Amino acid sequence: MIMSSIWQNILISLTSISNNKFRAFLSVLGIVIGVLSVTLMGTMISGLDQTFEKSMSSFRSDVLMISRFQWFDGDKEWWQMRNRPRMKPEYVDNLRNRSTMIDAIAPVMERSGEISRNNVETYARFFGTTPEYLKTNEEQKIESGRFFSNIENENGARVVVIGNGIATGLFENENPVNKYVKIGRNKYLVIGVIEKQGSFMGMWSLDNQAIIPFGTYQRNFAKRGWMNLRVKTNSEDINLAKEEITAQMRIIRKLKPLEENNFGINHSSGFEAQYNAIKFTIAGVGFFITALSLIVGGIGIMNIMFVSVKERTREIGIRKALGATPFNIMVQFLTESIIICLMGGVLAISISFIISDIINDFFPSTMPIKLALFSILISVLIGVISGFIPSSRASKLDPIEALRYE
Amino acid sequence: MSFIISLKDIERFYDVGGEVVRALDGLDLNISANEYISIMGPSGSGKSTLMNMIGCLDTPTNGTYEFENEYVHEMDEGQLASIRNRKIGFVFQTFNLLPKSSALRNVEVPLIYANISKKERIDRAKESLIDVGLEDRMHHKPNELSGGQRQRVAIARALVNKPSIILADEPTGNLDSKSGVEILNIFNQLHDKGNTIILVTHEEEVAKNAKRMILILDGKVKSDIKN
Numbered sequence: 171m172i173m174s175s176i177w178q179n180i181l182i183s184l185t186s187i188s189n190n191k192f193r194a195f196l197s198v199l200g201i202v203i204g205v206l207s208v209t210l211m212g213t214m215i216s217g218l219d220q221t222f223e224k225s226m227s228s229f230r231s232d233v234l235m236i237s238r239f240q241w242f243d244g245d246k247e248w249w250q251m252r253n254r255p256r257m258k259p260e261y262v263d264n265l266r267n268r269s270t271m272i273d274a275i276a277p278v279m280e281r282s283g284e285i286s287r288n289n290v291e292t293y294a295r296f297f298g299t300t301p302e303y304l305k306t307n308e309e310q311k312i313e314s315g316r317f318f319s320n321i322e323n324e325n326g327a328r329v330v331v332i333g334n335g336i337a338t339g340l341f342e343n344e345n346p347v348n349k350y351v352k353i354g355r356n357k358y359l360v361i362g363v364i365e366k367q368g369s370f371m372g373m374w375s376l377d378n379q380a381i382i383p384f385g386t387y388q389r390n391f392a393k394r395g396w397m398n399l400r401v402k403t404n405s406e407d408i409n410l411a412k413e414e415i416t417a418q419m420r421i422i423r424k425l426k427p428l429e430e431n432n433f434g435i436n437h438s439s440g441f442e443a444q445y446n447a448i449k450f451t452i453a454g455v456g457f458f459i460t461a462l463s464l465i466v467g468g469i470g471i472m473n474i475m476f477v478s479v480k481e482r483t484r485e486i487g488i489r490k491a492l493g494a495t496p497f498n499i500m501v502q503f504l505t506e507s508i509i510i511c512l513m514g515g516v517l518a519i520s521i522s523f524i525i526s527d528i529i530n531d532f533f534p535s536t537m538p539i540k541l542a543l544f545s546i547l548i549s550v551l552i553g554v555i556s557g558f559i560p561s562s563r564a565s566k567l568d569p570i571e572a573l574r575y576e
Numbered sequence: 577m578s579f580i581i582s583l584k585d586i587e588r589f590y591d592v593g594g595e596v597v598r599a600l601d602g603l604d605l606n607i608s609a610n611e612y613i614s615i616m617g618p619s620g621s622g623k624s625t626l627m628n629m630i631g632c633l634d635t636p637t638n639g640t641y642e643f644e645n646e647y648v649h650e651m652d653e654g655q656l657a658s659i660r661n662r663k664i665g666f667v668f669q670t671f672n673l674l675p676k677s678s679a680l681r682n683v684e685v686p687l688i689y690a691n692i693s694k695k696e697r698i699d700r701a702k703e704s705l706i707d708v709g710l711e712d713r714m715h716h717k718p719n720e721l722s723g724g725q726r727q728r729v730a731i732a733r734a735l736v737n738k739p740s741i742i743l744a745d746e747p748t749g750n751l752d753s754k755s756g757v758e759i760l761n762i763f764n765q766l767h768d769k770g771n772t773i774i775l776v777t778h779e780e781e782v783a784k785n786a787k788r789m790i791l792i793l794d795g796k797v798k799s800d801i802k803n
């Protein structure tokens with residue numbers, strides 16, 4: 171019985187809307203824009219989240235990076251840290267011996283360059299590190315072949331483990347393992363390929379890395395250079411590990427009690443804080459635009475509903491004379507305003523599906539189903555809120571006055 | 577004997593720009609089941625106001641109105657709507673059909689508010705249209721029908737919920753005499769079937785058709801004659 175009367179109201183509303191298609195279309199535009207900004211903003215943030223999480227996967231919460239710089243340091247500009255002493259390879263063994271909280275530690279040097287094979291050249295990000303590196307970066311798995319050994323590291327063997335992007339770039343469908351590539355003037359034997367990693371925030375690819383032994387890097391590229399120490403801790407409490415390693419580093423660096431640290435111990439939470447700040451800015455601006463356009467859209471709907479009630483005063487009178495209660499009339503007009511808003515919502519969701527599909531080519535963005543449902547809910551809510559006053563006015567019309575209305 | 581409608585000392589005042597218009601001014605009227613009543617009176621005497629009162633579209637400023645032993649003047653909007661829906665069939669001078677809906681849909685409206693299921697609704701609406709001789713006009717919109725046909729749709733609509741009382745305010749006022757006679761014949765048949773009929777008219781001929789003639793003057797019953 172209730173279902174049938176809901177259906178009845180939907181039919182009445184659809185008829186009324188289709189009698190004024192163009193007007194309904196115009197009045198729905200505000201809602202479309204409002205819901206569109208809800209969905210696009212949500213899609214964008216969820217896309218950001220996805221990429222951030224993926225990008226961060228190589229920087230797990232139990233990993234610390236010891237470096238000349240403290241990232242995201244509010245007190246210091248990067249140029250104030252520029253003249254600090256460099257990291258030294260000796261620190262690796264030194265720290266491992268001193269600290270009880272280090273599970274694995276590896277020096278990492280890096281630079282950009284070219285890698286080629288048979289005159290095909292491609293960009294690469296070179297890393298020089300030790301075999302222990304794999305333990306500090308468990309997300310990076312060897313897809314085929316192997317990582318280099320300690321002996322290869324100490325001997326400065328010309329072997330390289332390449333990222334998936336380089337593998338496809340230089341070898342297409344061939345298996346690169348046990349084949350040679352050229353780095354600078356030297357030939358290197360490819361001994362392993364790393365699984366596909368994706369890109370960092372959609373900006374730079376992690377698949378164009380080429381990892382060579384630390385010794386080889388120092389011998390062939392540079393002895394001194396940009397170096398980090400990558401540490402995997404065995405401590406449950408990352409802050410404890412941070413403190414302990416800081417203390418050890420201060421000893422290694424022979425710092426006096428009042429001297430400040432001349433190194434940084436970095437953790438992914440710094441990234442996260444930074445990222446969250448960006449995200450909240452986007453969300454805040456988005457929320458403002460969204461709220462504004464939804465309010466404007468809602469006012470448009472309210473306006474059109476007042477017009478609709480006015481135009482159909484006589485119909486309201488007739489319905490009341492035939493037994494419609496104020497509640498019946500209220501529901502009838504509320505249904506109409508909800509349907510108009512729902513149409514706007516559905517239209518907006520379809521449009522943003524298309525838009526996010528297009529954007530997806532440049533930046534990962536897929537609209538979550540939850541977001542679509544949420545938008546539907548928002549549309550219904552706007553329909554109820556903006557339809558409420560006109561509907562309640564309609565429901566209170568005096569039947570005789572309404573019947574007289576010309 | 578008991579009355580189905582009992583109006584006692586009914587007053588209905590309108591405030592028009594500070595001046596009080598006494599549309600009904602101390603009116604008494606009792607009506608029994610299956611009566612056939614015509615109401616006459618000069619323009620502005622309060623006939624329509626009285627009909628709206630009886631039909632529960634309006635409530636009195638003062639006085640008591642008992643409908644089937646219930647006090648109408650104490651009812652809320654919802655209860656009034658329910659009486660209008662189930663007990664009363666209204667026929668207006670200007671038909672008051674929904675212009676964009678077919679005859680069938682128009683007749684269905686009272687059944688919608690009576691929460692009747694779709695199938696039964698359509699069956700009963702069709703039956704009602706057949707009763708007034710419109711079986712071949714069910715899917716026409718009001719503007720595709722003649723005045724007489726429109727009024728018959730309105731009567732079908734008034735009858736579809738099987739009310740005991742039919743109220744008609746100048747039902748033939750907008751019709752030519754031939755259509756008028758057709759409409760009156762329908763009322764006569766309804767009366768024969770046991771319905772109570774109250775109709776307002778300006779025409780002596782139409783009034784004489786009824787079994788009881790009431791004359792209204794200045795919001796009061798001036799005369800009440802049974803044929």
Ligand SMILES: Nc1ncnc2c1ncn2[C@@H]1O[C@H](COP(=O)(O)OP(=O)(O)OP(=O)(O)O)[C@@H](O)[C@H]1O
Nearest residue numbers: 590592597598599618619620621622623624625626
């Ligand atoms: N809504 C209203 N506001 C103010 N005055 C009204 C209203 N409705 C009716 N009246 C007044 O009440 C009086 C009775 O009106 P009513 O419509 O009942 O007359 P009537 O007998 O039906 O007249 P007619 O034969 O012309 O239809 C009239 O003087 C009219 O002006």
Ligand SMILES: [Mg+2]
Nearest residue numbers: 623624625745
């Ligand atoms: Mg009148």
